[in-house]
Amino acid sequence: xxxxxxxxxxxxxxxxxxxxxxxxxxxxxxxxxxxxxxxxxxxxxxxxxxxxxxxxxxxxxxxxxxxxxxxxxxxxxxxxxxxxxxxxxxxxxxxxxxxxxxxxxxxxxxxxxxxxxxxxxxxxxxxxxxxxxxxxxxxxxxxxxxxxxxxxxxxxxxxxxxxxxxxxxxxxxxxxxxxxxxxxxxxxxxxxxxxxxxxxxxxxxxxxxxxxxxxxxxxxxxxxxxxxxxxxxxxxxxxxxxxxxxxxxxxxxxxxxxxxxxxxxxxxxxxxxxxxxxxxxxxxxxxxxxxxxxxxxxxxxxxxxxxxxxxxxxxxxxxxxxxxxxxxxxxxxxxxxxxxxxxxxxx
Amino acid sequence: xxxxxxxxxxxxxxxxxxxxxxxxxxxxxxxxxxxxxxxxxxxxxxxxxxxxxxxxxxxxxxxxxxxxxxxxxxxxxxxxxxxxxxxxxxxxxxxxxxxxxxxxxxxxxxxxxxxxxxxxxxxxxxxxxxxxxxxxxxxxxxxxxxxxxxxxxxxxxxxxxxxxxxxxxxxxxxxxxxxxxxxxxxxxxxxxxxxxxxxxxxxxxxxxxxxxxxxxxxxxxxxxxxxxxxxxxxxxxxxxxxxxxxxxxxxxxxxxxxxxxxxxxxxxxxxxxxxxxxxxxxxxxxxxxxxxxxxxxxxxxxxxxxxxxxxxxxxxxxxxxxxxxxxxxxxxxxxxxxxxxxxxxxxxxxxxxxxxxxxxxxxxxxxxxxxxxxxxxxxxxxxxxxxxxxxxxxxxxxxxxxxxxxxxxxxxxxxxxxxxxxxxxxxxxxxxxxxxxxxxxxxxxxxxxxxxxxxxxxxxxxxxxx
Numbered sequence: 160x161x162x163x164x165x166x167x168x169x170x171x172x173x174x175x176x177x178x179x180x181x182x183x184x185x186x187x188x189x190x191x192x193x194x195x196x197x198x199x200x201x202x203x204x205x206x207x208x209x210x211x212x213x214x215x216x217x218x219x220x221x222x223x224x225x226x227x228x229x230x231x232x233x234x235x236x237x238x239x240x241x242x243x244x245x246x247x248x249x250x251x252x253x254x255x256x257x258x259x260x261x262x263x264x265x266x267x268x269x270x271x272x273x274x275x276x277x278x279x280x281x282x283x284x285x286x287x288x289x290x291x292x293x294x295x296x297x298x299x300x301x302x303x304x305x306x307x308x309x310x311x312x313x314x315x316x317x318x319x320x321x322x323x324x325x326x327x328x329x330x331x332x333x334x335x336x337x338x339x340x341x342x343x344x345x346x347x348x349x350x351x352x353x354x355x356x357x358x359x360x361x362x363x364x365x366x367x368x369x370x371x372x373x374x375x376x377x378x379x380x381x382x383x384x385x386x387x388x389x390x391x392x393x394x395x396x397x398x399x400x401x402x403x404x405x406x407x408x409x410x411x412x413x414x415x416x417x418x419x420x421x422x423x424x425x426x427x428x429x430x431x432x433x434x435x436x437x438x439x440x441x442x443x444x445x446x447x448x449x450x451x452x453x454x455x456x457x458x459x460x461x462x463x464x465x466x467x468x469x470x471x472x473x474x475x476x477x478x479x480x481x482x483x484x485x486x487x488x489x490x491x492x493x494x495x496x497x498x499x500x501x502x503x504x505x506x
Numbered sequence: 507x508x509x510x511x512x513x514x515x516x517x518x519x520x521x522x523x524x525x526x527x528x529x530x531x532x533x534x535x536x537x538x539x540x541x542x543x544x545x546x547x548x549x550x551x552x553x554x555x556x557x558x559x560x561x562x563x564x565x566x567x568x569x570x571x572x573x574x575x576x577x578x579x580x581x582x583x584x585x586x587x588x589x590x591x592x593x594x595x596x597x598x599x600x601x602x603x604x605x606x607x608x609x610x611x612x613x614x615x616x617x618x619x620x621x622x623x624x625x626x627x628x629x630x631x632x633x634x635x636x637x638x639x640x641x642x643x644x645x646x647x648x649x650x651x652x653x654x655x656x657x658x659x660x661x662x663x664x665x666x667x668x669x670x671x672x673x674x675x676x677x678x679x680x681x682x683x684x685x686x687x688x689x690x691x692x693x694x695x696x697x698x699x700x701x702x703x704x705x706x707x708x709x710x711x712x713x714x715x716x717x718x719x720x721x722x723x724x725x726x727x728x729x730x731x732x733x734x735x736x737x738x739x740x741x742x743x744x745x746x747x748x749x750x751x752x753x754x755x756x757x758x759x760x761x762x763x764x765x766x767x768x769x770x771x772x773x774x775x776x777x778x779x780x781x782x783x784x785x786x787x788x789x790x791x792x793x794x795x796x797x798x799x800x801x802x803x804x805x806x807x808x809x810x811x812x813x814x815x816x817x818x819x820x821x822x823x824x825x826x827x828x829x830x831x832x833x834x835x836x837x838x839x840x841x842x843x844x845x846x847x848x849x850x851x852x853x854x855x856x857x858x859x860x861x862x863x864x865x866x867x868x869x870x871x872x873x874x875x876x877x878x879x880x881x882x883x884x885x886x887x888x889x890x891x892x893x894x895x896x897x898x899x900x901x902x903x904x905x906x907x908x909x910x911x912x913x914x915x916x917x918x919x920x921x922x923x924x925x926x927x928x929x930x931x932x933x934x935x936x937x938x939x940x941x942x943x944x945x946x947x948x949x950x951x952x953x954x955x956x957x958x959x960x961x962x963x964x965x966x967x968x969x970x971x972x
Contacts, residue, residue, distance in 0.1 A: 253970075256631045257652040276941075341803035356735060362802040363795075364948070452802065453948045454941060468624040470934045471652055 250477035256467075260474055267478035277479070279454055280462040281486075283368070287458065288435040291372045295431055296424060299379045303386030304412065317387070324380035332444035335374045336361065361445065364455040371442060371456060375435075382427045389423030390416065392505075421502040429494055436487055439464065459483055572606040573872045578626060579640040580613035585828060586692075589892035596888070597879050605872045610636065626864065630654050635864035637873045641688065643679030643858045644926040644936070650682040651930030651971050656863040658686045661874040667881070675856045675925045676898035682928060688860030689877040690898035692889060694823045695920040696748040696854040697841045698722075704729060704739070704818040715819075715842040717852075719758070722819075722845040723788060729818040735796050740811070742819040743801045744785045745943060747812075748855070749821035752939040755781035757853035757924055758846040764927035771927065771935070771968060773961035774954075777847075782953035786946050798947050808833050823857070824916050828894055841915045856923035858898070896920055931967045938964060 250267055253260035271277050306317050323331075338345045339360035347357040360370045397415045406414070417424075439460040442450065448465060450457025459479070467476035577594070581587045594607050612625045629635045641649060649655050662668065669677055669686065676690040702712035708728045716722040722742065729741030744755060756763060761777030764770075772778075789797050804811045811817035813834045821844055830837060843852035861880060863873045879885055886897040890906040896916070897903055903920065907913035926932060942956040 255652050256627050257649075257654040340805070341799055343803070343805070343809065359799040359802075362799045449937070449940060451944055453944050453950055465937070468627065469937070470931070471627070471648060 246477040249474050250481055252474045254474040255471040256473045267475045280457050280459045284459040287368055291375050291435050292431040295379050296427055299382035299386055303383045307390045320383055321380035323377045328440040329444045339370055364453055367455045389420050393419045418503050422504055425498055425502045572604050575607040575637040577607055577609045577638045578612045578636040585893040589889045593885050607876055630864050633866050635866050637867045639862050639864050640859050641862050643860050644932040646688045647682040647928045648930045648932050650687040654865050655687045656865055661870055665874050665878050667878045672898040675923050678928055679925045680860055688862045689881050691859045691861055692895040693856050693858035693898055694825050695916045695923055696823045697915055697919055698844050699822050699839050699841055700819040702838045702840055716845045718845050718849050719847050737800050740817050744788055747820050748823050752943055753855050758844055771965050774958040779954050779957050782946055841912050854919045854923050856925050930971045931964055935964050
């Protein structure tokens with residue numbers, strides 16, 4: 160923030176950040192007393208301020224600031240904004256990356272409406288999100304509460320819970336594919352030891368999404384850390400006061416912890432929904448892109464990827480991308496809208 | 507202290523810059539001299555599908571202005587890759603045009619999927635493609651239809667290269683709308699493998715394997731031993747391994763999938779429907795959904811059920827022979843043509859790869875010279891011997907595999923093998939057929955409806971390319 164220049168008569172001039180009209184704030188400085196400036200002199204001062212501003216140190220600093228952020232701004236425009244806007248255009252063409260394709264208007268969108276796999280993938284994605292997000296939030300919360308105690312070695316336990324998020328997704332998928340194998344996987348052999356039949360984890364429609372939710376829950380380490388941050392933010396005075404009034408642990412959690420944690424839960428909810436709706440690498444690695452069995456694991460972004468790079472239909476895939484954008488936008492707005500009712504921010 | 511901090515900060519910044527530069531390295535830089543290419547880890551596919559390439563340094567570059575050619579392929583470590591590297595090295599040594607080729611591995615490591623060359627797509631679009639790219643023969647039409655490949659006929663004339671001595675299927679896979687777009691590199695054939703010991707144990711004659719579909723089903727019934735909901739031993743799984751493509755059984759029931767004359771797909775040919783229905787009925791006969799689930803859990807490599815003696819018969823390719831020998835060299839098995847509805851009308855799918863020159867390649871004359879070498883008898887003999895892969899040249903196969911009894915069966919099948927329809931929608935059709943098979947086995951719909959719907963959808967897509 161460029162400093163104000165203090166003038167001898169007690170007024171200060173605060174230059175604007177851009178070479179626009181200089182704003183002036185007049186205020187009393189201790190010991191110097193403010194004086195009422197006559198209109199004439201004010202105008203003169205303003206013009207003076209403008210002229211002086213252009214070459215002034217503040218202006219130079221401002222320009223330097225812009226120059227330093229220019230790489231990031233250019234990056235944003237070139238690698239983010241341009242492809243974003245271009246893909247809107249491409250969704251109305253038969254673009255295939257290799258060929259510019261021709262303008263086809265709404266045909267991509269119309270074809271999408273009739274594509275069975277499109278609807279199936281939307282269904283799969285929504286069902287998965289509905290299953291995975293609550294599981295992750297509740298599990299993340301429960302584990303964070305457990306990790307919030309001050310016992311010896313708590314740092315180690317927290318690290319252990321975070322480590323799975325560091326494992327590459329493909330490695331996770333490979334290991335889980337073996338664990339959940341219907342014939343010789345570890346899970347089924349443990350089940351058979353307690354007398355339960357083999358479960359076709361990744362082989363049947365009924366179980367495949369449940370298996371995926373299980374695998375995806377492996378990555379709640381990040382949510383736990385954020386929850387922990389939120390938990391530590393709650394002042395212990397509340398707990399003490401409640402303790403004095405005779406509240407037990409569960410009541411403390413219900414009436415103090417959860418309400419004060421709602422901003423963090425809200426964050427996890429929004430991010431969880433956005434990420435679940437876009438899930439790709441895990442099911443792709445698990446099923447080699449096929450979404451088997453019977454496309455129960457074909458999610459929206461996977462179908463998009465197959466269309467874009469497998470069938471060379473980038474225009475079609477762009478249309479899919481924008482429909483997903485609209486869906487996520489609507490869901491996010493709904494959540495934000497309803498958030499006022501249940502999210503309590505601390506003062 | 508401040509000085510140290512500055513030097514430290516500068517060093518870290520320099521290291522990060524260097525790291526970024528390396529990460530975005532241009533292809534064409536020479537790498538290490540490892541025998542097998544080691545792929546670098548890949549970033550998230552959703553972020554733009556960028557797979558890193560690694561180069562394998564081949565022979566020493568001759569002094570002077572060597573013409574550098576970059577070759578992209580999707581083959582991981584194995585005898586096939588070794589043969590390819592040997593061919594590239596040999597070419598670098600003997601060519602008199604001062605050309606130096608470097609191989610680059612560009613497959614997506616997220617899935618091991620060798621069919622998606624998204625990096626090639628981006629490179630061609632950016633106008634900076636490799637000089638040569640290796641594509642699966644059923645994908646050539648797709649890329650050619652997008653005008654992403656250079657037509658090769660004129661270039662071939664320029665170096666005196668013809669495809670007169672190759673099998674029919676090799677020629678078909680190289681052409682799209684009458685123009686040549688790829689030079690075939692290799693081929694593989696599929697037959698029925700059967701475990702002779704298990705045949706004897708079940709009272710079947712190990713020297714008289716099934717030749718018709720009825721015999722096959724009957725033999726499979728005898729060879730299946732259930733154990734409650736589990737299967738101690740399975741006789742046959744029609745859709746396992748190389749039997750998975752619907753093409754395999756459609757052709758063996760006498761069906762066709764593509765009418766080349768009229769450029770129309772005939773996926774819903776009644777014989778194809780019959781074939782798919784047979785697979786569904788077979789599953790029902792062997793135990794229904796239990797059988798389907800059991801089959802989907804079968805493994806590969808060391809857990810390959812044919813290798814471990816859990817599966818008595820399987821449709822496999824010649825590419826499986828070497829792998830099986832690694833895990834169970836004492837397996838007593840034989841091979842026979844795939845059983846067909848009508849005796850003596852066995853059909854099998856030929857896979858294979860072809861070399862293409864992407865549009866925008868900087869030196870197509872040099873590229874075609876390399877390709878001419880690769881299809882020459884010398885190079886093909888070396889390739890066949892090193893990797894036990896078949897050659898598109900009849901003469902080479904006869905020379906290399908003459909003495910092998912087992913290979914004789916393969917060669918016989920290679921002669922009249924069929925390739926997947928060389929249409930631009932090949933990839934989508936392939937995925938669609940796999941989906942149809944999956945849906946039929948899980949009783950989501952009838953084979954007739956599934957194949958008819960697929961046929962209509964794919965023909966609509968195909969017409970867009972006319």
